[in-house]
Amino acid sequence: xxxxxxxxxxxxxxxxxxxxxxxxxxxxxxxxxxxxxxxxxxxxxxxxxxxxxxxxxxxxxxxxxxxxxxxxxxxxxxxxxxxxxxxxxxxxxxxxxxxxxxxxxxxxxxxxxxxxxxxxxxxxxxxxxxxxxxxxxxxxxxxxxxxxxxxxxxxxxxxxxxxxxxxxxx
Numbered sequence: 299x300x301x302x303x304x305x306x307x308x309x310x311x312x313x314x315x316x317x318x319x320x321x322x323x324x325x326x327x328x329x330x331x332x333x334x335x336x337x338x339x340x341x342x343x344x345x346x347x348x349x350x351x352x353x354x355x356x357x358x359x360x361x362x363x364x365x366x367x368x369x370x371x372x373x374x375x376x377x378x379x380x381x382x383x384x385x386x387x388x389x390x391x392x393x394x395x396x397x398x399x400x401x402x403x404x405x406x407x408x409x410x411x412x413x414x415x416x417x418x419x420x421x422x423x424x425x426x427x428x429x430x431x432x433x434x435x436x437x438x439x440x441x442x443x444x445x446x447x448x449x450x451x452x453x454x455x456x457x458x459x460x461x462x463x464x465x466x467x468x
Contacts, residue, residue: 299393300335304375305373312360313348315355316357329346329358345361394416399414402425402455402456411433422439443459
């Protein structure tokens with residue numbers, strides 16, 4: 299799970315500035331270890347030596363990174379934690395990783411397709427569901443449209459709402 303991105307080097311002791319992508323309070327203050335994904339996707343684990351909040355961001359120091367030159371190698375890298383370290387979500391909320399590639403059916407059992415993308419919008423997210431023919435359906439991530447989500451079964455059930463699905467689909 300991605301929790302932040304290294305944006306720049308800070309100071310002469312190898313600290314880096316990190317933009318938080320986490321909405322979990324205290325996530326960085328209690329962080330002990332983190333996976334760092336470089337621009338090519340290679341992962342390495344680093345121990346967090348120190349963490350402190352700044353205006354809008356965090357400053358992190360890692361064991362083995364003690365100079366600005368060493369810290370520069372982290373700029374642009376993503377910071378990740380293992381999925382089991384993520385905070386539990388309230389009922390009715392899901393991690394994107396749990397929803398992507400999920401089968402989507404209507405309440406009457408008709409297969410609509412597979413959830414391939416989640417688009418953020420101002421009001422609510424929109425699920426992009428690709429049918430067997432390649433046609434895309436845009437389903438609002440609302441309680442009115444999404445009736446049930448069964449993560450273990452990898453199945454989302456949606457309500458048939460006029461305008462969301464064409465008559466010849468699903």
